[in-house]
Amino acid sequence: MTFNKQAELNVLINLAASDSKIEEKESKLIHMVGKANGLSREEVDQLIKNPKPITSLSAMTNDEKFEHLYYLIQMMKMDGQVFKSEIVFCESIAEKLGYKKSVVMELSQHIYSDPSITSDRDLLRKKAEKYIRS
Numbered sequence: 734m735t736f737n738k739q740a741e742l743n744v745l746i747n748l749a750a751s752d753s754k755i756e757e758k759e760s761k762l763i764h765m766v767g768k769a770n771g772l773s774r775e776e777v778d779q780l781i782k783n784p785k786p787i788t789s790l791s792a793m794t795n796d797e798k799f800e801h802l803y804y805l806i807q808m809m810k811m812d813g814q815v816f817k818s819e820i821v822f823c824e825s826i827a828e829k830l831g832y833k834k835s836v837v838m839e840l841s842q843h844i845y846s847d848p849s850i851t852s853d854r855d856l857l858r859k860k861a862e863k864y865i866r867s
Contacts, residue, residue, distance in 0.1 A: 738770035746784045751822045756812040798830040810846035836864035
């Protein structure tokens with residue numbers, strides 16, 4: 734299976750919906766990530782309306798896996814409330830990406846809910862590498 738940006742965005746949509754409602758801030762982040770990856774607003778809206786089950790993430794490069802994890806954690810924090818179901822979902826996706834669950838707690842200390850506040854991605858990438866399962 735070839736990994737594609739719609740599949741990546743689908744995971745974010747699943748996370749946003751894991752607490753039963755996609756908040757406005759979460760929707761904005763989903764649209765921002767979709768636009769940055771060349772998807773139209775209509776394509777993103779269609780994905781939100783019809784999320785697909787999460788498929789294999791093994792076709793991603795290590796950099797794509799990290800970026801995906803970064804956006805996933807940012808999405809979890811987007812609405813200002815972090816639910817246990819969202820943490821569990823993030824941890825499960827982190828494991829599918831090849832990380833130990835504990836990477837979520839480590840990175841979430843340094844990732845902000847506001848996409849305009851950027852973190853030192855190189856530093857976070859190095860921290861995340863320590864959690865890759867061997």
